[in-house]
Structures are given as C-alpha cells and as structure tokens.
Amino acid sequence: MRKELSLRSFSSFFLISVFLCFSSFDSCNARKSKHLKENRSPPSYTTEGHVGGSSTIFNVLDFNAKGDGTTDNTKAFLDAWTNACKVAGSTVLVPSGSTFLVGPISFSGPNCQPNIIFQLDGTIIAPTGAGQWGSGLLQWLEFTKLKGITIRGGGVIDGRGNVWWARSELDDSQIYADSKMPSTKPTALRFYGSSDVTVTGITIRNSPQCHLKFDSCTGVQVSGVTVSSPGDSPHTDGIHLQNSQDVSILGSNIACGDDCVSIQTGCSNVNIRNVHCGPGHGISIGGLGKDDTKACVSGITVRDSVMHNTLNGVRIKTWQGGSGLVQDVLFSNIQVSEVESPIVIDQFYCDQGKCNNQSAAVALSNIHFEKITGTYTVNPVHLACSDALPCTGITLSAIQLQPLQEGRTMSSPYCWQTYGELLSPNSPPINCLRTGKPSISQGPSDGSC
Structure with missing residues (x-):
C-alpha cells in the first residue's frame, strides 16, 4: 500500500515538474522573442551633441x-x-x-x-x-x-x-x-x-x-x-x-x-589672435565713414599673428567726410614677411579714381603698435591722419622692420598730423611722430559714439 502511494506521489511530482519546465521554457522564449523584436526597431537618431x-x-x-x-x-x-x-x-x-x-x-x-x-x-x-x-x-x-x-x-x-x-x-x-x-x-x-x-x-x-x-x-x-x-x-x-x-x-x-579680417562700424570688444594671413591685404579696421557716414569702433586687439606676402600688415583706413570715433586699439606681436606696408593709418582712403577733399573725419585715438617685426618691400610705417582732426594717443614700441632686400633704397617712415609717443627705440627710427596735443581744436566731426 505504501509502495503504491509512493509511486503515485513520484508520478505526480514528475508531471508537475515537466509542466513547470515547459512553462518556464515558453516564458523565456517569449522574453527572448520580445527582446529580439525590440532590437529590430529603427536605430536611434541621437548622439552626443552640444555640451x-x-x-x-x-x-x-x-x-x-x-x-x-x-x-x-x-x-x-x-x-x-x-x-x-x-x-x-x-x-x-x-x-x-x-x-x-x-x-x-x-x-x-x-x-x-x-x-x-x-x-x-x-x-x-x-x-x-x-x-x-x-x-x-x-x-x-x-x-x-x-x-x-x-x-x-x-x-x-x-x-x-x-x-x-x-x-x-x-x-x-x-x-x-x-x-x-x-x-x-x-x-x-x-x-x-x-x-x-x-x-x-x-x-x-x-x-x-x-x-x-x-x-x-x-x-x-x-x-x-x-x-x-x-x-x-x-x-x-x-x-x-x-x-x-x-x-x-x-x-x-x-x-x-x-583683407584677411575686415572690421567695420559698430564693432567693439574684438579679439584676434594666432591668425596667419597671406596672401591678402592684411588685417584692417575700415574703410570707415564712406559717403559721410558715422563710424564707431572700439576695443580691438590683434596679437600673436603672422602676415606673409600681403599688401598691408595692420591697418586703419577711413574716408574723408565721415564722423565718429575709433579708439582703444592694440596691435601686438605681429610677425611680417614680404609685406608692402606693415603699419598703416590712412585717413585719406579712396579706392576710386578720384575722391573730394573734405575736412570732416572719423576721429582716431589711443592706437597702439607694439612688437611688430619682420620684412617690408615698400614702406615700413605710413601714418596719414586728417588735417582737421589729427590722430592722438598713437604709441609705437619695439618696432623692428627691415627691407626685404638689404641695401635697397626704401621709403622712410611717414607721419602726417599724427600725435603720440615712442615707447622704445625702433628700427628704422620713427622720427616723424609729433609729441603733445594738436593745436587744432576738434569740432563736431569728432562725433562721440
């Protein structure tokens, strides 16, 4: 009797175990199938983007x-x-x-x-x-x-x-x-x-x-x-x-x-650094004031840059007849090679056949040139400021410029109505810069910005 009950218990246990196993197997397969279906879905269109x-x-x-x-x-x-x-x-x-x-x-x-x-x-x-x-x-x-x-x-x-x-x-x-x-x-x-x-x-x-x-x-x-x-x-x-x-x-x-970089009116707090320019016309502020317009530019820094085989190095150019102000500009540690005119201020800029002489001008003040070195082919320094509104606060320091061809006659540094200070010996000597302040009273054309 006991033996018969034992066999019946064992049979029942075996059938239940088999049932649970198959149920578990089906359940795993179902999960596996679901997982595979999820993996077949379209790839995500996301990736790491902005910070x-x-x-x-x-x-x-x-x-x-x-x-x-x-x-x-x-x-x-x-x-x-x-x-x-x-x-x-x-x-x-x-x-x-x-x-x-x-x-x-x-x-x-x-x-x-x-x-x-x-x-x-x-x-x-x-x-x-x-x-x-x-x-x-x-x-x-x-x-x-x-x-x-x-x-x-x-x-x-x-x-x-x-x-x-x-x-x-x-x-x-x-x-x-x-x-x-x-x-x-x-x-x-x-x-x-x-x-x-x-x-x-x-x-x-x-x-x-x-x-x-x-x-x-x-x-x-x-x-x-x-x-x-x-x-x-x-x-x-x-x-x-x-x-x-x-x-x-x-x-x-x-x-x-x-111009490799051209900075026009309405620009302020501009920092240019480690730029290699060439060929081209250099890095320029302007031309400003064309057609008797007002121009305002301030807080410009150009430094640690190279100019090779360019028309100019660093330059400010304005048209006669304009108004406004360019102030607080620094050109520092500029290496030039085979550049026609490395340092330029031109307040008589004209890219047309003929331009009329006018007394109004964009005012220029606090312009600093320092550590500008290398070779030039025409004129090392050209600073031509307005007759009616001379440039003020112009400083030059550690300027070391040599003609590309030694022994060849080159133009000397040129200044016109340019007032400022030499802060160190320069080569070639820049003897044309005026000291003090201009006697010409600045009129309304200095246009505050």
Missing part, C-alpha cells in the same frame, strides 16, 4: 539629398533645417564623403529652438550658372536671427568663385553654359542678427566675394577656420565684421584677395 546633453540628428541624406555633386539639394537642406529648427540642441548633419550642390539658402530663425549644430563633414558647392542667382544676391548660405548656432566639422564650403571673378562665358561642361553671372557677387557664409555664434574647423574657399561675414551679431567665436582663395581674386575678404560685439577669432589661416 550638456544629447542631440537629435537630422541627416540631409534622410531628406533625399544626393551627394553626387550635380543634383540640386537646396530643398533637402531646407527640409532638414525645418525639422531641426523645432528641437533644441539638434544637429543638421552634412556627412563626409559626399559633395552637395546647394543654391542660395537661408537657415532662418527667430522661431527656431536654441543651440542648433550644423555639422559640416562633407562638401557644399555653389551653383556655377546664373539660373539660380537671378539678378544677383548678397549671400549664398545665410543663418539669421538664431541663438546658440554652431557650425563645426572638417568639411568644406566651396563658392566656386572663379566664374564670378572672370565674368566670362561658362563652358559647356557647366550647368548654365549660355549665361553670365550677375554683377552682384554673394558672400559665401553670412550670420545676421544672431547671438552665441560658433564657427570652428571648417574650410571656406573660392567665395565669389567675402568668405565669412558677421552682421549685427553678439558673442561670436571663430577658431581653426581655413579660408582659401587666390591673392588676385577681387574683394574676397576672409572674415568681415559689422555691427558685431564680443568677437573672438583664434587660430585660423586666411588666404584671400582682400
């Missing part, structure tokens, strides 16, 4: 962009931007290994979320025919009214400006072979009305006109940027600043056909 979090990525390829160098991708880029614009800290990705033809385009705010990143790893090229330019535009790629906008990466913006510079018929291999480019040449990359702007790592080359422009911006950081155009390409400024404050331009290489 402080992750960034949603909008790859232009996912919006039907074709990186073949010939298809017009303007709509695809706009569609990617429209989606990124809705997400704070998002990224528009232009991937490496592809070339994207893009027409004139505006990546616009002000309703965009902040801190958008434009990750440029590939190459963007401009159209080479008049069909997409109409009668001419002032810019090609434009970012307007944005907060916390960043363009970064190792990619290239290529304006293919040779068709604009030559103003000649396009050959048959180009898109619009039977047309000429319009007379209005665009800036390659422009930022307008934006704050906390960062541009880093990218290359901009062969712009039809100015390469990189900041207009009415605050909090601008430019670093590790390369600008590359031939020295004879007309009006191709490297970086152009206008009505912009709190700007840093660091560690960049600029080769162009005009």
